[in-house]
Amino acid sequence: MTSSSTACLLIIGNEILSGRTQDINLNYIAKKLGAVGIPLREARVIPDVPDEIIKAVNECRAKYTYVFTTGGIGPTHDDITIECIAKAFGAELEINAQAHAILKDYYAKQGTEINAARLRMATLPVGCRLIDNPVSGAPGVALGNVYIMAGVPRIMQSMIDSVVPELHGGPPVVMQSVTCQIREGDLAADLEAIQKKYPEIDIGSYPGVRDGQWITQLICKGTDPAQVGAANQDVAEMVARLGGVPELG
Amino acid sequence: MTSSSTACLLIIGNEILSGRTQDINLNYIAKKLGAVGIPLREARVIPDVPDEIIKAVNECRAKYTYVFTTGGIGPTHDDITIECIAKAFGAELEINAQAHAILKDYYAKQGTEINAARLRMATLPVGCRLIDNPVSGAPGVALGNVYIMAGVPRIMQSMIDSVVPELHGGPPVVMQSVTCQIREGDLAADLEAIQKKYPEIDIGSYPGVRDGQWITQLICKGTDPAQVGAANQDVAEMVARLGGVPELG
Numbered sequence: 299m300t301s302s303s304t305a306c307l308l309i310i311g312n313e314i315l316s317g318r319t320q321d322i323n324l325n326y327i328a329k330k331l332g333a334v335g336i337p338l339r340e341a342r343v344i345p346d347v348p349d350e351i352i353k354a355v356n357e358c359r360a361k362y363t364y365v366f367t368t369g370g371i372g373p374t375h376d377d378i379t380i381e382c383i384a385k386a387f388g389a390e391l392e393i394n395a396q397a398h399a400i401l402k403d404y405y406a407k408q409g410t411e412i413n414a415a416r417l418r419m420a421t422l423p424v425g426c427r428l429i430d431n432p433v434s435g436a437p438g439v440a441l442g443n444v445y446i447m448a449g450v451p452r453i454m455q456s457m458i459d460s461v462v463p464e465l466h467g468g469p470p471v472v473m474q475s476v477t478c479q480i481r482e483g484d485l486a487a488d489l490e491a492i493q494k495k496y497p498e499i500d501i502g503s504y505p506g507v508r509d510g511q512w513i514t515q516l517i518c519k520g521t522d523p524a525q526v527g528a529a530n531q532d533v534a535e536m537v538a539r540l541g542g543v544p545e546l547g
Numbered sequence: 548m549t550s551s552s553t554a555c556l557l558i559i560g561n562e563i564l565s566g567r568t569q570d571i572n573l574n575y576i577a578k579k580l581g582a583v584g585i586p587l588r589e590a591r592v593i594p595d596v597p598d599e600i601i602k603a604v605n606e607c608r609a610k611y612t613y614v615f616t617t618g619g620i621g622p623t624h625d626d627i628t629i630e631c632i633a634k635a636f637g638a639e640l641e642i643n644a645q646a647h648a649i650l651k652d653y654y655a656k657q658g659t660e661i662n663a664a665r666l667r668m669a670t671l672p673v674g675c676r677l678i679d680n681p682v683s684g685a686p687g688v689a690l691g692n693v694y695i696m697a698g699v700p701r702i703m704q705s706m707i708d709s710v711v712p713e714l715h716g717g718p719p720v721v722m723q724s725v726t727c728q729i730r731e732g733d734l735a736a737d738l739e740a741i742q743k744k745y746p747e748i749d750i751g752s753y754p755g756v757r758d759g760q761w762i763t764q765l766i767c768k769g770t771d772p773a774q775v776g777a778a779n780q781d782v783a784e785m786v787a788r789l790g791g792v793p794e795l796g
Contacts, residue, residue, distance in 0.1 A: 312749065312768075315587045316577055316586075316587070325570075326566075338564045341563075342589065343589065350589070373732040374735045375738065377752075410732075413733075450756075471565070483621075486624065493625075501624075501625070503621070503625060507701060
């Protein structure tokens with residue numbers, strides 16, 4: 299399975315690492331990118347610590363086509379993502395005229411002033427592009443191949459939705475699955491033989507529980523729909539041969 | 548905020564990165580470790596690719612007191628975590644007598660044989676310790692400071708629950724919070740002053756939506772309960788002073 303573009307997600311936030319907040323952004327982003335043929339290859343959850351943010355951004359922007367970050371772009375003292383990413387790029391910060399205009403307009407409509415704290419949200423790296431935020435005004439920021447987004451899911455979703463059309467994707471990844479009640483240990487050898495027959499297809503086996511019963515879900519994934527279909531068909535036939543009832547998905 | 552021990556989680560699994568599965572293990576592990584004073588400092592989601600697993604394990608085991616991994620320890624061809632971690636440590640694999648006995652017993656009770664695929668789950672690094680798995684037989688594995696656990700949440704939970712009592716923790720992290728309807732930009736300056744007054748306390752500000760209304764949750768976190776309480780009290784007074792209604796949590 300090859301693709302020209304790859305992606306990495308940096309989830310910046312102590313609240314995820316402390317367990318106070320359950321992240322749901324990774325899942326949304328993974329699906330969005332997968333649909334346009336940009337596989338998410340790695341995700342990291344890192345704390346609100348400047349050196350950690352700078353190191354992770356520099357490592358990942360060198361390794362992947364696109365890096366997305368969530369969290370830490372508001373007006374409070376713990377929102378340090380943008381200044382850290384500017385440092386990672388060696389970029390100066392400036393009041394971004396376009397962002398300033400957006401914020402002025404947004405807060406004017408709310409009958410509020412832009413104070414020093416809110417002005418920080420228009421203090422952006424020289425040379426950046428803005429990411430539209432129809433939900434709460436303050437834009438996201440793209441710098442090089444790094445896309446800096448909000449952590450609040452509703453805002454993040456609107457940002458990535460507006461970014462995706464400008465990315466260079468590949469053929470979308472297609473998935474088909476077979477679910478059965480055969481335990482993994484009883485199908486492992488036959489499944490491996492199918493994996494060897496289809497080296498371009500990524501075949502995964504995932505045990506789980508449904509209605510108190512162990513189930514095994516077998517997923518065939520790849521960018522060639524015909525190959526995915528053929529591999530999945532072989533998996534279904536294997537399940538039937540081993541005495542199971544294949545449920546196609 | 549200082550602690551003698553730190554932790555990192557490696558979530559190994561293509562199914563999380565593709566968006567097929569929503570991870571819920573990070574949140575469970577973060578809370579479990581936090582309660583015994585071992586802050587989770589980083590988490591990474593990495594694919595089922597040997598070089599990626601080996602590199603991440605070696606980086607993280609050098610950097611953190613404890614590394615936990617989830618996923619990839621079953622009997623199928625895509626379960627490669629244990630052999631990769633053995634490679635990371637330069638450890639040979641052998642049939643572990645204790646694990647073999649556990650599996651024999653488990654499958655005998657189910658009226659099933661141990662075949663070659665299942666025997667892989669007893670093929671473990673020389674010098675490892677076993678982690679009890681009351682749910683599905685095959686044990687987890689501890690090697691040095693790395694704890695290798697299943698990805699299925701029910702199994703993972705039983706494994707970490709049995710591991711936690713043997714870890715060296717510190718004073719547990721205490722959290723208190725104030726929720727209000729003041730927007731972040733209107734309290735940022737006052738909040739920063741409180742953060743400066745309590746340098747040992749980690750004060751975070753998290754916007755969100757509740758019943759269609761923007762809310763701001765302000766969290767004080769630290770290992771000294773008296774300091775956390777004092778900082779939280781200052782935050783509550785700040786909210787009242789700014790015309791809000793502080794909800795204590």
